[in-house]
Every structure is written in structure tokens, then in C-alpha cells.
Amino acid sequence: xxxxxxxxxxxxxxxxxxRGIDLAVADRELVALLGPSGSGKTTLLKIIAGxxxxxxxxxxVADEDWLARRPQTRETGFVFQHYALFPHMxxxxxxxxxxxxxxRPRRPDAAAITARVNELLQFLQIETLADRYPAELSGxxxxxxxxxxxxxxxxxxxxxxxxxxxxxxxxxxxxRRWLRHVHEASGTTTIFVTHDQEEAFELADRVVxxxxxxxxxxxxxxxxxxxxxxxxxxxxxxxxxxLPVTLQAGRVQARGLDATALPRRALPDGPARLFLRAxxxxxxxxxxGRYRIxxxxxxxxxxxxxxxxxxxxxxxxxxxxxxxxALAVGQAVHLRVQAGCVFVDPRSAxxxxxxxxxxADAPLSELKESLP
Amino acid sequence: MTASTPTASVIRPKxxxxxxxxxxxxxxxxxxxxxLLPIIALVLKGAEVGPLRFLEIASAPRTLAALKLTISxxxxxxxxxxxxxxxxxxxxxxxxFPGKRLLDALIDIPFALPTAVAGLTLSALFxxxxxxxxxxxxxxxxxxxxxxxxxxxxxxxxxxxxxxxxQPVLEDLDPQYEQAAxxxxxxxxxxxxxxxxxxxxxxxxxxxxxxxxxxxxxFGAVVFIAGNLPMETEIASLLAVIRLEEYDYNGAAVIAxxxxxxxxxxxxxxxxxxxxxxxxxxKRQ
Ligand SMILES: Nc1ncnc2c1ncn2[C@@H]1O[C@H](COP(=O)(O)OP(=O)(O)O)[C@@H](O)[C@H]1O
Ligand SMILES: [Mg+2]
Numbered sequence: 001x002x003x004x005x006x007x008x009x010x011x012x013x014x015x016x017x018x019r020g021i022d023l024a025v026a027d028r029e030l031v032a033l034l035g036p037s038g039s040g041k042t043t044l045l046k047i048i049a050g051x052x053x054x055x056x057x058x059x060x061v062a063d064e065d066w067l068a069r070r071p072q073t074r075e076t077g078f079v080f081q082h083y084a085l086f087p088h089m090x091x092x093x094x095x096x097x098x099x100x101x102x103x104r105p106r107r108p109d110a111a112a113i114t115a116r117v118n119e120l121l122q123f124l125q126i127e128t129l130a131d132r133y134p135a136e137l138s139g140x141x142x143x144x145x146x147x148x149x150x151x152x153x154x155x156x157x158x159x160x161x162x163x164x165x166x167x168x169x170x171x172x173x174x175x176r177r178w179l180r181h182v183h184e185a186s187g188t189t190t191i192f193v194t195h196d197q198e199e200a201f202e203l204a205d206r207v208v209x210x211x212x213x214x215x216x217x218x219x220x221x222x223x224x225x226x227x228x229x230x231x232x233x234x235x236x237x238x239x240x241x242x243l244p245v246t247l248q249a250g251r252v253q254a255r256g257l258d259a260t261a262l263p264r265r266a267l268p269d270g271p272a273r274l275f276l277r278a279x280x281x282x283x284x285x286x287x288x289g290r291y292r293i294x295x296x297x298x299x300x301x302x303x304x305x306x307x308x309x310x311x312x313x314x315x316x317x318x319x320x321x322x323x324x325x326a327l328a329v330g331q332a333v334h335l336r337v338q339a340g341c342v343f344v345d346p347r348s349a350x351x352x353x354x355x356x357x358x359x360a361d362a363p364l365s366e367l368k369e370s371l372p
Numbered sequence: 373m374t375a376s377t378p379t380a381s382v383i384r385p386k387x388x389x390x391x392x393x394x395x396x397x398x399x400x401x402x403x404x405x406x407x408l409l410p411i412i413a414l415v416l417k418g419a420e421v422g423p424l425r426f427l428e429i430a431s432a433p434r435t436l437a438a439l440k441l442t443i444s445x446x447x448x449x450x451x452x453x454x455x456x457x458x459x460x461x462x463x464x465x466x467x468x469f470p471g472k473r474l475l476d477a478l479i480d481i482p483f484a485l486p487t488a489v490a491g492l493t494l495s496a497l498f499x500x501x502x503x504x505x506x507x508x509x510x511x512x513x514x515x516x517x518x519x520x521x522x523x524x525x526x527x528x529x530x531x532x533x534x535x536x537x538x539q540p541v542l543e544d545l546d547p548q549y550e551q552a553a554x555x556x557x558x559x560x561x562x563x564x565x566x567x568x569x570x571x572x573x574x575x576x577x578x579x580x581x582x583x584x585x586x587x588x589x590x591f592g593a594v595v596f597i598a599g600n601l602p603m604e605t606e607i608a609s610l611l612a613v614i615r616l617e618e619y620d621y622n623g624a625a626v627i628a629x630x631x632x633x634x635x636x637x638x639x640x641x642x643x644x645x646x647x648x649x650x651x652x653x654x655k656r657q
Contacts, residue, residue: 098556
């Protein structure tokens, strides 16, 4: 393992920003830290780079205590969210900076520095920008220069904080593909921060989902997408619909709901909660349907169907517009569910409802509030 | 039929911000009456003298000596202000310590204090029986009635210029630049030299040239400690006053004009230096 983090904790005054982070990153791996704003992603990145320090925990790189090193000797390349290019230096000098400040014995001579910079300019496809100042570059170009500056010293670990956050959609997509290519070509162990799940899933070998200073789930993109480990991850990954259901012999059951497409779960019988993406719900017209269509809105490719249950519960379903010609406002429907995830309510699973025994830090304790 | 063609005035865009005429007018009036007119009067007075006579007065030994003293002392004072002003700005911005606000307020005292008071206080302190003088004079260091006294008085009155120009720029400097430099391997001194200093350099130059210009013209704080011996510790602005008192208006005007030219040349040089340092701001965006 290139980088091992154990039980890392960071407090700012009374607020715990990181609460016991455990993470191991392999050599040459590309890992995404995914989480909502304020979940502690930047703080974790800064601690790895040595720009911030933990209150407890350990950080090792190749078994060496990395916390004992100063940021100057950690050999990490850091790309800041807003790039932090040196405004008074041309692109060429920005990229060369890390080489020119090496201690004398290790510093390459001027010719070697120029050669390395030229090589990077070419690699990053920004040769024509070499003599510009950062103020004369577009956002995407600045991003490339920032990456070039970070790569110039051949860091052991590359850290990128929301590398595409400030760019528009088209540039983001281009740069994403390009970054993947850069990572494959340079082979640098890379951790990047994002709050955009699509970005994380498309780019990363593994995704680390963070919420409120904790790691909620670590896994390959598809694994996380298909099997969120907690209600938090499910909600964060777009399961916006939550329904109270009953589990019976591993099957999800609820009135007005056809969940036969869901696989059997090895979960105890009893009440549970079903988390669904709007696109995984298909309304099927039925005389005795428990749900009624109260609104239809087209987004072009999709039809957004507003559904109201007889008890007043509302939800949205999304269906391809061309296949949904049979739907009309006022219609009674029942719901067919293609995919979803189920979490058992800890109260009912561990004790009779009359005497709740929820441990304070149970991962599902947040369900308490959302249950009727 | 004329009604069908819209006139140009209909299309003319209106200014977004109202009040341009009034505010600009008042500004120009003020600049004209308070700044420009006196300078023009001075230049005219000097021009009246004629170039040959001008050179003659300006190169008279006593005038030359006064100018030399003034410029040398002002230059030394500016160096002092540059070094200590930068240091103070750095300390005030980068560190938190008890009494920081008090120190910050103290910086302004040379501006707030009547310069004559400053001059009297300094000469009392550095006199042979003063607190500083009692220590220095036995070592053979004489401050009052020497160029050192003039320098100290000038430095005292102009130090706020450097602190107050550098401080806000340093405060606004995003710490991410230094953090980026650190991750790239730059230790604090290198980061200061390569990143921080270039960022504050334009403001620093302004501060230094302001303190030099102020030192050139400083009168109240200097005359008490200088001793004002002709040919030795007589500053240029005092000589101008002496010429006026002798009803030698031309002599006074020549000295004043020389100081003015010096200040203008300095200002131009400082602007040039700034423009060079700010090249990177770029043409686009
Ligand atoms: N220097 C600091 N002082 C106090 N609180 C901070 C500081 N830096 C970050 N925080 C807090 O820590 C939390 C996590 O911040 P951050 O790591 O930037 O989150 P993210 O990058 O995931 O959006 C936020 O609530 C933020 O307000
Ligand atoms: Mg952040």
C-alpha cells in the first residue's frame, strides 16, 4: 500500500471535521473522495499534503511516518480548487517552480529544467501557452497548468481538490477524459476530491464516499452505485424516494408496490425502508392502484410523473417519454420497481418497538427522524 | 414625415452610474485649485528666473550642500523605512500576539503628531543629556546637529507610508500561494522571496517613494534636530524659507522647484517600476 491512513481525527475547536478516517490507497491507484460540501474532503487532502495537521491518528507512506515530514519534503503534488497559479510568473515558470526550489544538490541544471518543462507542456498539450501569464488563460487551461506544476517534480502522490469544480460542463467532460489519460501515462498515485458522483464514478478506480467527517463506504464505482452501504450513501447517490415497507422472507412488500424484480435479501422479517431512484420506478395503470398521477412534466427525453398516495405521500418517478404515452393526470397506478435498496430500521430489527434501544452511533440511527 | 425617423439621441446609451458630471466636476475643481494651480504658479515663478540664472542659483555652494544633505538623508531614511516598514507590516499581518491592536495604532502616531512636537521630542532624546544621547555620545556617536539626526527625524515621520501601503496587500494575499509553494518544496524564505515579495512589490515601491518624497519636504520634525548650520546641516526646505525671509523670491522658487522636479522624477520612476511589476495582470479578462 502506498498510503495508509488510520483513525485520523481533526477538530476545529469543538467541531469534529474528521472523525476516525481509515483508508488505504494502493500504488498507482486513482481514488475519488466523494461527499457533500463540508464533509471534510479538503481537510483530509490538506492533512495528506502537510498543509494541516490531525489531532489524532496516523498517516504513513510506504511504511514511513508521513506526519513527521514537513510539507516541503512530502513529495505530494497538490492542485488547488482554484489552482493558485503564481500570478506573476509565466506558465513556463509556474511549471518550473518546483524544480527551481529543490535543494542545491538535487536541483537539475537550467537546461534539464527547460527540457522537463517542455516535456510537460507537450504532455499536457499546452505548448502554445508557455509564455502567457495565468491571467491570460481560460479556466480549463489554468487547470492544465496547475496539474503540470504539480507533476513537474514527479510527486509520489498527486492530490486534486475539486479539479473540475470551477469549469463548465463541456470542458469538465473533456478534462475528465484527459485526466484519466494523464494518470494512466504518469502512473502517479492520485486522490481527487469531488462532490459530483458522475465524475467520481467515471474517473476513479475506487470511490470513497464521505459524510460528516466519516467514511460511509469504499468500493468500486459500480459496486457503490448498485449497493449503497447506508441510507446516507443511498440518498447522496440519488435515491430520493423513501418508502416504508415490510420484509418477508427476504422480499420487499408494500401495498400498491410490485417489487418482485428486487433480489431476495438476507435480512430479518419486519419493517424496513426502501430507497429508490426516480428512474427505477415505473407507474403501471391499474383500476385499484394506490397511487394517483397528479402531474406530468416533460424534460425532453424523460417524463417526470408526480405520484400521490392515498395517505398523502408524494414522490416523483421518471420514465422515458416515448414509452409512456398511456399515462395521464388523474390516473390510478401501482408502482413497479426495477431496483432499489433496503435498510432495516434498527429499532424494529433489534428490539420491540415499545422499547427503542438505538446505539448513539448506529449507522442507521438517522432513520429515526424519517420514520412515521 | 420627420416623426418617423428616430433621432440619434434616443439610442444614446445612458450611463449606468449617475452623478458622473457632478462628482467629476468637483474632483477637477479641487485638484485644480488646491494642487495644480499652486504648482503652476511655482513653475511660472521659476521660469521667470531664466535657465542660466536658475542653474546659477541651484548650483550655488550653499544650495548644493542643502540639496545634497536633504537627498542623502531622505535616501537613508527611506532605506530605514523600507526595511522596518516591511518588517512591521509582516508582523502585524502574519502573527497574532497580545497588544497587536495597540502596535497597529502606534504606527499612525507619526502622522497624527504635529511634526514640530516630534522634532522637539527627538532632539530632546538625542541631545547629549537625553535618554538616547547619554548612551550614544560617550561611544562617540553624535546624532543631533548631524546628518544622522536629520535621517532619524525623516524616518520617524515617513515610516507609516511603507507599513500602510504594504499591510493591506499582504492581508489580501491568498495563503494558498504559499501553501502551493510549500507542497512544491519551497521553504518559507524561498516562498517569501519568490512568491510573497513579488506580490507586495508594487505596493512596497509606492510606500518607499511616498516616504522619500515626504522626507524631501519634511520641515517641522527636522529643523529642531538638524541644528541648521549652513553648508552642513541645513535642509533644502529650510534654505527656501531663509531665502523668502531675505525677500529673495527667485532663490526660494528655484529651491522649491528643484525639490518639486526631484519628487516628480521619483514618482514617474516609481510608476514605471510598478507598471513593470504589474505586467502579469494581463490584457485579457
Ligand atoms: N480552518 C478551519 N477552521 C474552522 N473550521 C474549518 C476550517 N477548515 C474547515 N473547517 C470546517 O470543516 C468542515 C469541513 O471542511 P472541508 O474539509 O473544507 O469540507 P469539504 O472539502 O468536504 O467541503 C466544514 O464544516 C468547515 O467549515
Ligand atoms: Mg472542499
